Amino acid sequence: MTRTVFVLNGPNLNMLGKREPGIYGGKTLADIEADCRAAGAELGLTVDFRQTNHEGVLVDWLHEADDGAQAVCINPGAYGHTSIALHDAIRAISPPVIELHLSNIHAREEFRHRTWTAPAAKGIICGFGAHSYILALRAAGELIQ
Ligand code: DQA
Numbered sequence: 001m002t003r004t005v006f007v008l009n010g011p012n013l014n015m016l017g018k019r020e021p022g023i024y025g026g027k028t029l030a031d032i033e034a035d036c037r038a039a040g041a042e043l044g045l046t047v048d049f050r051q052t053n054h055e056g057v058l059v060d061w062l063h064e065a066d067d068g069a070q071a072v073c074i075n076p077g078a079y080g081h082t083s084i085a086l087h088d089a090i091r092a093i094s095p096p097v098i099e100l101h102l103s104n105i106h107a108r109e110e111f112r113h114r115t116w117t118a119p120a121a122k123g124i125i126c127g128f129g130a131h132s133y134i135l136a137l138r139a140a141g142e143l144i145q
Pocket of ligand 1: 011012013075076077078079100101102103104105112
């Protein structure tokens, strides 16, 4: 059985590598994608890795995951803090959704402490830098055993 996991990335994550490396680390999104593909191969998961700066595109991809994936890992970026539409899209689909962030959002500005997506997600991983993606993929692999 194919076990497909969508790894979805929201706004500004295409800037990783040069974007505030003291907070987000020095890896580019392409580096993280390569790490996810390697981890996916070890875990027996097909990784479909995407990034967009547009909220509605993330909504469309979550809908696509309903039939197209067994689990979703999502770094919603700042839309996690603002988007009821993403909350609703996560609730609308069947596959488990794991929210992740590179930084520990609870150790940062107060406006980052709340995410509207987290209560709709199966769980949330944050604060482990690029390794948050690998931990999220491992969780996805266990959820779809
Ligand atoms: C982030 C944390 C968000 O608060 C921020 O808006 C981002 C990145 C992270 O991965 O740490 O864009 O999601």
